[in-house]
Amino acid sequence: MLKNSEFVNKLRNSGLRPTKQRLKICEVLFNRDKTFHFTINDLAKNISENFNEKISLATIYNTVHAFKDKGYLKEITISSDKSYFDTNITKHHHFYDEDTNLLIDCNDNEIGKVNIKNNITGKKISSVEVLVRVASDTQNQN
C-alpha cells in the first residue's frame, strides 16, 4: 500500500530512474495488501487488460529482472518451462498445487525449520527452499 511518491524514492534510491513504465509496474506489483506470485506473462496481461498503458514485453522483462536484482522480487523455480516471481521477499517455503498450477506460501507454522547438519566445505548457504508438491488424492504419486 505504498503511494506513487514512495515508489519514486524507492526507484531513485536503487539507482533506477522512476520512469512511467517502472512506476506502473511498481503500482501493479506493490500497491496491494497481500503479496502474490506471477509470471511475466501474467504481469504483461494484467497491465494490458486492466490499464490503458501499453508496456513493451522487453521492458517488462527488464524491469522484473532489475527489481529481482535489487531484491524487490524473488524468483521461484517450479518447472523449467516458466519462471514464477514472488512479491513476498521474506524467507518462506511453498506448496505447489499440481492440479491448478498454483503456488501457495507456507507459513512458518506449516513447515518446521529445516535443519542442515553438514554443509559443503568452504561454501556459504545462500538460500534454503522447500517445495511441497501437492495433488488431489486420485492423482498418481511421484
Added chain:
Amino acid sequence: MLKNSEFVNKLRNSGLRPTKQRLKICEVLFNRDKTFHFTINDLAKNISENFNEKISLATIYNTVHAFKDKGYLKEITISSDKSYFDTNITKHHHFYDEDTNLLIDCNDNEIGKVNIKNNITGKKISSVEVLVRVASDTQNQN
C-alpha cells in the same frame, strides 16, 4: 552395474521395446556404480563423444522422458533455463553450487526430516524437495 540382458528385461517389463538406442542410453545412465545428475545436452554430448553411436536429439528427449515416466529417472528443477535429471530415484535433497552449477545429493544425515505440519485440505503430498543453494563466501547473499 547391470548388464545388457537386464536392460532388455527392464525395458520389456515397462512396455518399452529394447531398441539399440534405448539400450545405449541405459548403458550410459545405469551401468555405473554411482548415481549422477545430467542435462539432456550432457547426455547427448556424452553419447556422441564417447561412443560411435549417433542418436537423434529427439530420441534422447523421448527416451529420457519415457524413463522419467516409468520412474527410472527424476527431474530436478533448479533454474528455468535448463532441466536436470537424476539417476538417483530415492527421496533425497540437493545442494546446488551456484559457482560451479553443480548439483550435489544430500545424505539423510545432512538435512533433517522436513516436518510438514499443515497440508492443503483435500490434497496429497506428492513430493517434498529441499534445495540448498550454496556459493563461496565472497559471493553476494540471496
Added chain:
DNA sequence: AATTTATATTATAATCGTTCTAAACTGTTG
C-alpha cells in the same frame, strides 16, 4: 531553458531448449 549525456523503452530479430511432424525404420507377433 537549452544542451548534453546517460539511461530506458520499443519493435523486432535472434537465440535456444524443447516439442512436433511425418516419413522411414525396426521389433514383435502370428
Added chain:
DNA sequence: CAACAGTTTAGAACGATTATAATATAAATT
C-alpha cells in the same frame, strides 16, 4: 515371411527469453 504397432529421425515449429539498435526520456550541465 507378412502385418502392425511402436520407434527413430531430420528438420520444422514453438515459445520463453534475450539481444539489437533506433528512438525517447530523465538527469546533469551549461
